[in-house]
Amino acid sequence: xxxxxxxxxxxxxxxxxxxxxxxxxxxxxxxxxxxxxxxxxxxxxxxxxxxxxxxxxxxxxxxxxxxxxxxxxxxxxxxxxxxxxxxxxxxxxxxxxxxxxxxxxxxxxxxxxxxxxxxxxxxxxxxxxxxxxxxxxxxxxxxxxxxxxxxxxxxxxxxxxxxxxxxxxxxxxxxxxxxxxxxxxxxxxxxxxxxxxxxxxxxxxxxxxxxxxxxxxxxxxxxxxxxxxxxxxxxxxxxxxxxxxxxxxxxxxxxxxxxxxxxxxxxxxxxxxxxxxxxxxxxxxxxxxxxxxxxxxxxxxxxxxxxxxxxxxxxxxxxxxxxxxxxxxxxxxxxxxxxxxxxxxxxxxxxxxxxxxxxxxxxxxxxxxxxx
Numbered sequence: 001x002x003x004x005x006x007x008x009x010x011x012x013x014x015x016x017x018x019x020x021x022x023x024x025x026x027x028x029x030x031x032x033x034x035x036x037x038x039x040x041x042x043x044x045x046x047x048x049x050x051x052x053x054x055x056x057x058x059x060x061x062x063x064x065x066x067x068x069x070x071x072x073x074x075x076x077x078x079x080x081x082x083x084x085x086x087x088x089x090x091x092x093x094x095x096x097x098x099x100x101x102x103x104x105x106x107x108x109x110x111x112x113x114x115x116x117x118x119x120x121x122x123x124x125x126x127x128x129x130x131x132x133x134x135x136x137x138x139x140x141x142x143x144x145x146x147x148x149x150x151x152x153x154x155x156x157x158x159x160x161x162x163x164x165x166x167x168x169x170x171x172x173x174x175x176x177x178x179x180x181x182x183x184x185x186x187x188x189x190x191x192x193x194x195x196x197x198x199x200x201x202x203x204x205x206x207x208x209x210x211x212x213x214x215x216x217x218x219x220x221x222x223x224x225x226x227x228x229x230x231x232x233x234x235x236x237x238x239x240x241x242x243x244x245x246x247x248x249x250x251x252x253x254x255x256x257x258x259x260x261x262x263x264x265x266x267x268x269x270x271x272x273x274x275x276x277x278x279x280x281x282x283x284x285x286x287x288x289x290x291x292x293x294x295x296x297x298x299x300x301x302x303x304x305x306x307x308x309x310x311x312x313x314x315x316x317x318x319x320x321x322x323x324x325x326x327x328x329x330x331x332x333x334x335x336x337x338x339x340x341x342x343x344x345x346x347x348x349x350x351x352x353x354x355x356x357x358x359x360x361x362x363x364x365x366x367x368x369x370x371x372x
Contacts, residue, residue, distance in 0.1 A: 001361055002028045004077035006093055008084065009037040010056035012258055013282055016169040018060040020350045021357070031062040032073055034089060045204035046235045046255055053257040065089075074100055079364055081105045081141075081357075085133045094136045103364050105357075106133075107141035107164060109279035110150050113299045130154060138367070139360050143280060144305040162363070164356035165348050166280045166302065170289040174342070176262035177290035187267055191251055197228035197331050200268035200292070202261060202283050205236030209275045210297075212238055213320055215246060217274070221324035228331055233264055265290035269334035270327065273300050276317045288345035293337035295326050306348060311341035 007014065010033060021029050040051035063073075070093070074080065080097050082104055084090065097104050109115075117123045117130070131154075140156055141164035142148035151161055180187070188194070199218060201211050211232055218230050230250045232242070243252050256264060265271065271287035272295045280301040284294055288306065296303050297317035307314050313326040330337055 001026060002076065002078045003030070003081055003361070004073055004079070005029060005031045005081045006034070006083065006090070007031065008034045008087075009041075010062075012052045012054055012056060013168055014083075015054070015056050015060075016172065017167070017350050017353055018062075021354060022060045024354070027357075027361075029060060030073070030077070031060060032068070032070060033062060033064050034087075036064045036066070043204075045206050047237055047239075048235050048255060050255070053259050071096055074102055077102060079103050079105065079361065081107065082137075084108050091133075094133060098136050103138035103368075104136060105139050105141055105360050105364075106137040107143065109143060109147065109166075109301070111146040111279055111301050112150055112153065113146070114277040114279040114301060115150075127154075138364060141356060141360060144301055146301050146304060147279075160363075162356045162360040164353050164360075165305070166282065166285070167349050167353055168282055168285045168289065170285070170345060170349050173262050173265065173286050173289040174291075176259065177266035180263035180266050183263070184267055187263060191231070191253070193229050193251075196226055197269040197334065198231060198267055199228045199327060199331065200231045200233065200264060200271050200287070201273070202233040202256070202264065202271070202287070203273065205232065205234050205238040205242065207238065208277055209236075209273070210318075211274075212242055213274045213318070213323065214272050215242055215250065217320045217323035218327060219247070220320070221327050223328060224332075228269065231264070231268065233261070261286060262290055265292050268292050269338070270295060270312070270330050272323075272327070273297070274315075274317070274323055275300055285345055285348065288341035291338045291342040293330050293334045293341055295323070295330050297323075306345060308344075311337050311344050 018031055021027055038056060040049050043050045074096055080102050117126050134156060139160045139162060140151050142161050143166035148161055201214055203209050205211050231253060233253045233256050235255045239252060265287045270293045273281050273284055274297045276299045278300040284296060284302050284306060287294055294307055294312035296307050296314055298314050299317040303314045312330050315322040315326050
């Protein structure tokens with residue numbers, strides 16, 4: 001099977017998955033990137049230039065759009081796997097794939113809370129475009145339950161949706177967290193922390209992620225003793241305002257790269273993502289792989305699939321009182337919840353992705369045989 005994967009740019013989370021897929025002798029994966037960001041790019045969410053410190057290419061076959069004839073790439077494959085459908089070029093790819101008779105597997109991040117259709121003329125146009133896109137896709141690869149429901153509510157039959165969970169390289173984070181554990185006390189000293197528990201946010205300090213809600217909920221929470229330290233890892237538009245209003249127990253560590261994060265997840269007792277309209281939240285996967293308990297809002301896409309009371313808590317988005325109570329609760333049982341988090345995310349892994357992809361490819365093969 002010659003499978004052409006089309007995606008916007010090299011992404012740190014996806015490269016290990018591609019390397020896992022190409023280990024399968026019967027899947028010849030080639031990745032076509034729309035644009036080249038290997039030298040780094042300005043990230044508007046972080047409000048800074050980003051260059052990841054893990055290899056984004058290598059170990060799998062890939063090419064940038066400007067380096068090849070993308071129409072010939074389509075003609076040479078047996079099936080197309082697309083990540084997302086935004087942009088004029090993606091629409092052209094869908095149209096050309098249809099003209100060439102190439103079946104398309106679509107994997108996107110959309111959920112109704114994160115990306116609603118909206119109303120009025122703009123909503124009508126969006127629904128028309130989605131109908132056009134979906135009519136040109138043979139099957140869909142759902143990253144989780146909220147994503148699956150998004151497709152079902154737009155008329156995609158259940159038998160055309162296959163599970164391909166949004167996963168990270170669990171072993172990368174688990175192994176690095178374990179390796180960092182002997183230096184945990186040294187890291188505490190470097191950050192100016194005493195032995196109190198640690199609550200962590202890691203991500204873009206932007207409005208949609210709502211780190212400011214975490215700061216307020218932490219400040220008002222009914223802590224039974226001294227309140228925990230609060231760490232914010234990341235940069236963004238809200239950082240300046242938050243730093244000016246934060247008390248001494250709060251640390252702003254700035255942007256930390258992929259290889260630095262496992263030690264911080266391991267240091268933390270609880271990881272928190274109080275976002276609204278968050279399609280998934282892969283930092284939740286990362287922290288759980290490191291054995292850290294989690295608190296997320298019910299508008300974080302992974303909440304339904306990964307988070308329950310055994311490994312943390314899910315709170316209503318925007319409800320700072322509920323968030324404050326959940327912080328106290330989960331910090332108080334962080335060790336047990338962290339162990340449960342590690343066990344739960346262990347099954348949300350690249351092997352499950354490969355199984356879902358294979359199921360979709362088998363379905364394509366059976367459909368082709370039935371129509372011949």
